[in-house]
Amino acid sequence: MGATTPAARRAMVAHELGDLHEGVVRRDQLYALGLTYDQVLAELRAGRWHRLGRRTISLGGPTVTGRARWWVAVWETGSGAVLDGVSSLLAAGLTGWEETVVHVSVGRGTRVRAVDGVRVHRHRQLGRVLPTGLPRTAPEIAVLRAARWAVSDRQALTLLAMTVQQRLVHPGRLLEAWSATRRHTRRRLLDEAIPLVCDGAQALGEVDFARACRRRGLPEPSRQVLRRTPDGLCYLDVWFDDYAVHVEVNGAQHYTGLTPVADARRRNHRALDDDLTIEIPVLGLLVDEADFLDQVEEALRRRGWQGRTT
Incomplete structure (x- = not known):
């Protein structure tokens, strides 16, 4: 190693080590590769390499990301x-x-x-x-x-x-x-x-939502109501029969792949049928229950609900 030129040493280090660790290396790796303390020091003093700590050297600039x-x-x-x-x-x-x-x-x-x-x-x-x-x-x-x-x-x-x-x-x-x-x-x-x-236990979210409606004094909804759309039969998560208000309680699986596309198409069909749809991520019931229930209550009032039940 000692007989090689500095340029050859830098090229060898970049090839053997730099590509493995995004342009940074440990001192002991350099020594294991055959470089001497003086050779490493020479590169540092010349500003071609940069010390990032007690163990780490950057083969590029003085900062890394x-x-x-x-x-x-x-x-x-x-x-x-x-x-x-x-x-x-x-x-x-x-x-x-x-x-x-x-x-x-x-x-x-x-x-x-x-x-x-x-x-x-x-x-x-x-x-x-x-x-x-x-x-x-x-x-x-x-x-x-x-x-x-x-x-x-x-x-x-x-x-x-x-x-x-x-x-x-x-x-x-x-x-x-x-x-x-x-x-x-x-x-x-x-x-x-x-x-x-x-x-994606969506059914658990629906049960939690029904309980939240009871606590809030909202009307009792139906769950998993079968409806026919141009795409075929589908189930609506929550349906307030007397007010044409539809609530979708979406589990994690609703936000992956093409599922959002199918969900959006289904919501649009319900809107064209003059339903009012509120979407609630299932985790939203854990952190924002009050806000989402405010939205459901507002939807019900717009559709004729007169007030909370006793």
């Missing part, structure tokens, strides 16, 4: 560090979400170093960790921790629903992981939400 930032986080935080929570889900392919902080987990007792933009979480057990690629917790572990660290119930449920909808976690694994979870700051919320997002 994206997946390179995740590599820096796990390498610099401490031994055995792994991406966790939202960061693990983003590394797994979660789309439609932005997070400025990198969440990293370590075992209790691990000596850690502070890294800008990195939040460290300590655990007695890390749970299932994926063995290849970026060190990260498995999605079923990551999403439960993401829900715990979320700033609000709404954010927790959004992350949960998105993870399942984008098929980053198998529902069976998530249910199994939740049943094994002993402590969680959002235990009651997730006890209700996880079965709903895992199996």
Whole structure:
């Protein structure tokens, strides 16, 4: 290695290591590849490479983004560090979400170093960790921790629903992981939400909606009413017979694939038949029940309902 030119060394490092880790490498990887301390130092002093911490070197510019930032986080935080929570889900392919902080987990007792933009979480057990690629917790572990660290119930449920909808976690694994979870700051919320997002238990949402109507003093609706449309027979989730008000309680499966298209077509058919349709995501009953019931009540009043029952 010592006889090669600096340019040849840089090309070799970029090929052997840089492509694996988005343009960042660890010092020990460079030494294992055959570079000497002086050769690495020469590249740093020349400004061609940049030191990002005690262990990490950038083969490009002095700042990194994206997946390179995740590599820096796990390498610099401490031994055995792994991406966790939202960061693990983003590394797994979660789309439609932005997070400025990198969440990293370590075992209790691990000596850690502070890294800008990195939040460290300590655990007695890390749970299932994926063995290849970026060190990260498995999605079923990551999403439960993401829900715990979320700033609000709404954010927790959004992350949960998105993870399942984008098929980053198998529902069976998530249910199994939740049943094994002993402590969680959002235990009651997730006890209700996880079965709903895992199996799209729309019927459970309809039952919850009927109970909410009774608490609110709204008329008693019918459920799963059969109707004929140009596309054939279909079932309406909730139907207020005397007022032509239709409520759709949509589970997670209604927001994947072509399902929204079919749902929209069905709603349009009902609108053309002079029905008034209100759509409620099933998780909405957990976080925004009052607002959605306000909308249902307004729809009923517009169709002639005179007031709450006793």
